[in-house]
Amino acid sequence: MSTIDSLITRLQQIQPVGSPVTTPASRPGHARPQDGKFGELLEQTVRDSQPVKFSAHAQNRLQHRQISLTEPQVARLEKGVSNAADKGAESSLVLLDNLAFIVSVRNRTVVTALEQAQTSSHVFTQIDSAVIA
Template sequence: MLIKGVHIVPEPVIQNTCTTKTTSPGKQIESFQDYLSQSLTDAKQVKLSAHAKQRMIERNIVLNQTDWHKINNAINKAENKGARNSLLIHGELALIVSVKNRTVISAMDEVSMKEHVFTNIDSAVIIK
């Protein structure tokens, strides 16, 4: 097709011939549905901001897989209620979380929480 001296070539149709994709050692995705499911699962994972990572290191806060699972469930509950920024209380630990981004913004232990005022939150979730 020629339009005012510019030659436009239609884009070729490319078929996806890839049937499997390796995502991690020993794990393969065999269909688009599996790939989509894995991508959605990955998108639902809790992330840590650089600030939160630094605070956790400074305050010697260590969370195990069960703790992260509970935190993920708490974020899901906050999300279902329409929360944007939540305070999560988990034992003697307080986490400020961006619900939309599923990101822990800050982390405080019991000592750091004393006389602390939490601002810019619209909800709180107590994790048991």
Template sequence: MVDSRAVKPLFIPQPVLPGQNTPAANRNAAGNVSAGTTSFVRVLEAQLNQPQPVKISAHAARRMAERNIVLAGDHLAGVATAMDRAAAKGARSSLLIMGDVALVASIVNRTVVTAVPREELKEHIFTNIDSAVFVD
């Protein structure tokens, strides 16, 4: 004879279903999540609509240091605006012309790839760009 106190009940885990972790207070009578809660889609859209910062690649940082090119706050804001304008037109890689400096930038990645001062522009040919933007 088996002692029923010695046998442990078998635990079978149940699958997790979408919306199951939502507190009961946020559910309507049908058990659906109410519209008042923040959905994943809304959070994703909010993140995508935030302005993305301009990045400087390691190569561009090296070139800028060698050539004494400094991009300060106002300059970076102008570069960001130029990238936004280029992106709105469908550009992927642009030559950004800003005063005495030309910047090659990946619009998709919002990254400055290289920088060339005016004195060296005559010796350079820019390839693999699909647009040029004058930075204000």
């Protein structure tokens, strides 16, 4: 075997030093989203991190009816809205303790608020879901 052949053989046997070359998809925790799910997941994460807002009408109703929400109640309302959003709801009736809220789920906005006494003879229209929070 010539010197050149022996060098070539030795070069072919050299193993790289350091970490192996990997692509982002092959790294743990860096799986590539499939079927365009990344955009949906990003949108849902951003939406769920937004607090529930109250429209001017809902704020007036709450104030007029002397309804004040505690932090735990607001947290339960937000969780209920997130659950409705996860199921694809657009407009929802959210029942919370003795209160009822009509919520635009897509905008995470409470449209109006009622007390239980006012809901007994009330018909709710243009909603596609109901949530007990």
